[in-house]
Amino acid sequence: MIGGLLLSHAAVCLVLAAAGRRLGRGSLLVAAVPPAAATVWGVTRLGGEEPAVAHVSWVDGLDLAMTFRVDAFAGIMTLIVSGIGVAVFVYAFGYFSAADPAMGRFATTLLAFSAAMLGLVWSDSVWSLFVFWELTSVTSFLLVGHKSTDAGVLAAARRALMVTGGGGLALLAGLLLVTRAADATLLSDLGPVQGASAVVGAVLVMVAAATKSAQVPFHAWLPGAMVAPTPVSAYLHSATMVKAGVVLVAVAGPALGSLAAWKALGLAFGIASIFWGAVGALRHRDAKLILAWGTVSQLGMLITLFSVGTAHAVLAAVALLVAHALFKGALFLIVGEIDVRAGTRNIDELGGLARSMPIACFAAVLAGMSMAGAPPLLGFVAKETAIAAALDLEGPEAWIVGFGVIGGSVLTVAYTVRFLIAVFGAGPQTPLAPGRGALPAPSVILAAAGVAGYGALGVVDDLVGEAAARLSGAAVGHLHRWPGLTLELGVSAVVLAIGALVGLAVSRRPPRMPADLGARWTDASIDGSVAFGRTVCARVQHGSLPVYLVTMTSVAALAATPFLADVSVDHLVVWHRPLQVLLAAAVISAAVALCFVGTRLGAGLALGGAGIAVAAIFVIHGAPDLALTQLLVEATIVVGFVLAFGHLSRSFPLTGARWRAVRMAIAGLGGAAVVIGLGAASANPSGSPPVAEMATAAANEGGGGNIVNVILTDIRGLDTLGEVLVLATVALGVVALARASSGTASEQSAGTASERATDAASEPA
């Protein structure tokens, strides 16, 4: 069933990709079908004893496999992912105009995201989790950039991709280390791990979670991602994808929770985000951004609770996870509806909406109360449990967590109050476009679910309790509809009171517009790496052939240094034939003369001289064929040289003295490297050439007197074939170049189209 559901998502994706243009906005309704099926499946499985499992092997050598296991926690996540998914698809049908040409693409991508998210929460193998993790990053990038002609949108999409993609790399390294430490790749097999590499791995996994769940200091991409259409913001960037990090912390808890570094880092991320996110929510004037910053804060709360890892805290976290998905999803959908109808999300321009949009207002108040943690809503239960869990702790941890949870709750109330007052409160009536049919229903359903959850707390408690028990590995308590007159109720009352006062104060006297809250350094680090790339590129890729060649020669000289260890002079003889010395001297002096000769004709002559001397060396060595070939070749080259360069000015250009010195030094080193290499290599050979065998074989089997000829034509005939081909190819090339030189204008232009583009682009500004 798991595989079937994922495949049905994929199949519908393919259908939409192919037929999306024809279906138009209807694509969105088609796309809602697979999530609806998953939701139904999820509901039927609720309370089931045995987890559903599926396994597809992929790369056994790396333990890469798609392994799924849908237990109680994954079941809850299924309902969140697919259930809210259905609501969002229906909502999007009302949100977009029927004329939007990009609906097929949008629906395909959103459905692909939905499938990836399902895969993620169902994964048991850490590697299938990773695969889907990355897919959610990619689909998120595509969805954020939906309005792709706007430069700001593109920057936001890039920021989201880079932060979550960077987190993906941390996750990859972290998972490699952790799975090695635990010697298991299935989450259900991971036991507590220990050791230095496990600690590093845990830190990396936590960092990855923090990037995905927009924890300070990796949070900036999330508010930026609000440039996406509202269905995307509601679905990916509040209800589901940003929860992936939280899910990761939750499911990795049993293995990594015992490491101090894991908990400390989680608390640091979480508590910093609780406060920084709330500050952002109190400062911004864009209703959607207020919600986004609120999400940062709430995610901080979830990370904090899961990092604490006690049974009580995990219970609170799971409850809050469910409540948050419902109330934040609803609020986003409402803001989107306002955006569509009022044409603005700026709270300064909104007014009188309580009267003109009563249903939306009602739903928003319900959802807002749940967010603030007021009864009779699910958010209240979650927050009560969280406070109780914090109060349960001992030692400094109690103070830290308590400070985070209680302080965070106060600020949450504050920004909720500010949000509701600012959006729905009094003010000049905002003109509204007519309502669209499908728009309000999903948000009302989500908001009402918060109430229903409170009403049917027994059912919720069973599900959440089972999930929490599986995650914390211990018996958990229960969620309470009304805690009675306990300490946490008192704290809660104080929180609500103070929070409401702060909220009222802030809406009365608007705070100054925020300075940048983190986007700047995120972009700076992205741009910084581009600038660094440019610096490096300017250094290493300067475009000058001589410098490239000098670099290469130096590296070769460097590579020859090991030979120095085995240099010996014992095997060297000065000459075998006295004439060799003379000829060597002649070759070297002809070569040196070439450096100083001023005219091309002189150069040609010296070149010829060197060639003849080399030919003479061959003769003396006992290689007459070589000498003959050498002479022929040399003559041709000298003629070619004079032909190619004959008409030019007669002297070589001068270069700077310092550069010439560098070239001389490096060239000298290159020559020395070859001498040393050859000297060392021949000192103590580990085998000898089979001269006699070769001669005998050539004479007997090759049937030729001239052994070199037999080798060329028979024994190593393949080399000779290659050599002939090289010559033939050169001939083709020479002809082509000659033809290009004499070609007509039209041929020239055909060849130079790309060149014109390059040259024009290369003009220095």
Add this chain to the structure above:
Amino acid sequence: MTALVSIAIVAPLLAAACSLALRSVPIGRDIAVLAGLGSAALASLIMLATVARDGTHTVAVGGWAPELGIVLVADLFAALILPVALTIIFVVEIFAIGQRRTVWAANPESSGPLLCVLTSGVSLAFLTGDLFTLFVAFELILVSSYVLLTHQGNRSQVRAGMTYVVMNLLASTLFLFGVAFVYAATGTVNMALLAERIPQLEAGVRLGIGAWFLVVFGTKAAVFPLFSWLPDSYPTAPTTITAVFAGLLTKVGIYSMIRFHNLMGMDDLGPIMLLVAALTMVVGVLGALAQSDVKRILSFHVISQIGYMFMGLSLFTVAGTAGAILFLIHHMPVKAVLFLVGGLIENHEGSSSLDRSGGLAGREPLVAVMFAVPALSLAGIPPFSGFVAKLAVVSAAIDQAETVVVVAALVAGGLTLMSMAKIWNEVFWGRPADGPRPSPAPRRGRRTMHAATALAVAGTLTVSLFAGTLLDLSTEAAEDLRNPEAYIAAVRS
């Protein structure tokens, strides 16, 4: 087996000859080239099946003993890489036929035959068991690439060609010096005999030879700091040429290193090679970030990705070598496809410059998808082949606790993603560029180009789908390379 090996090497040559003879008959010319390339690719696939079943095959050319003559060796490593390379060339040639009528096309009369010669050289380089024949094969590949790069003779091509040709000439010179060192030290150029004799040399000479050939092969492979010729020359050639170059040429260098340095037991060079690998990955991708032209960006990524393969090799473990081989199999098609998409971008936008394009995803969604798949694969994003390959080399490095190179690999992966996002943002999203657009290719040509690219994309997806099998085969090939006894025995028998 002899027949298969000969087909892989000789069929493209026959095709080149036929195609030259049929110069004035376009259809005959194309059919000859496709038939030659196709039969070579087919032969290599059958070769893979045979070798995977029966083990290493050797062909003694002319029937001479390995001490005297040339031996061709179809071991699993060669048999795995060869079909990938030959199939790519075949697909690229289909694309080239579709591209004919555009201003971006290579000159069909000479490019087809030259591509065939290059193919033959590639087959020879992969199959030869002889160091000097490897040199000849290199020259064959290089000389045809020189001509392919410059045969249109326009200014930027000649300028770039000069850099490319002269740097490679120096590398070839160093190769010959290396052959001289090896021959002086061992008295043979047969690789199996070298595998016996080089480990017996004194440490200094052995490592000197190893390091020297690192420079020789490293220049072909474009590792740091020997890569400079690549980004200057590749972008100037017609797309199809660049696709073949980027997909294959540097890989021949890597291939030779994987074979040579494993067979000759150069494990001692590992630490310094790992450093080079790290620098190659990072410097290559940083260079890419500085560019503003699709083809130049992609060229720098060739370098960066070479670093991953070099990293796998430098670990000198079975897992590392297997990772490098899998990476090779993944990288060749992915890089070729990306350059083909670069060609499609040129065709649709009139330029491969980022500044002159925009909004292509809206107009040509298929092109966008065909870019996205290999681009994500290049960045190592699952479930594409690049992820599996990256995981293989990185996890091999973690096994050896080589932290520096692991960090470099991950950072390079992140920056690659950034660079791909940059292309995506500037070309596929954003506003369409102002100014006139050149008329795109005729409809039928465009269809052929799209079909060829789609075929290649499907190829990369196949690699990721069968990554498990391919990794198993790579591991088997790596075991053979790490334990040369089997190779030596096969050649000796």
Add this chain to the structure above:
Amino acid sequence: MNTALLLAVGGLTAVGLYLLTGRSLSRIVIGYSLLGHATVVALIAAGGLAGRPPIAGGAALEDMSNPLPQALTLTAIVISFGLTLFLLALARRQRTLSGDDLVEDDLEDRRIAAAEGSGEAGAR
């Protein structure tokens, strides 16, 4: 190993490299030509001592020079001959296009380096 040949190889290599790293195309051609000489002498020297030409029946086996490096060298000479010709053709084409025979720098590289140097790199 024969010291005279060894020094000839070293001298040819050094001078060849010096010329190859110049900016003048004609010097590059000369440099490559000298490097070609150096490689063939190195191969011959690596093959062993001087001897009588390797012709069956013409010399005793033990007096014969090693024939294999000669064959390899012949191949190498012909290949480098071909490449030199190609280099000449390229140089000639370069002269037609630019009017001189100097190696030019890559324009795009220079642009990026210049933008970097003047700090006006257009952020993307």
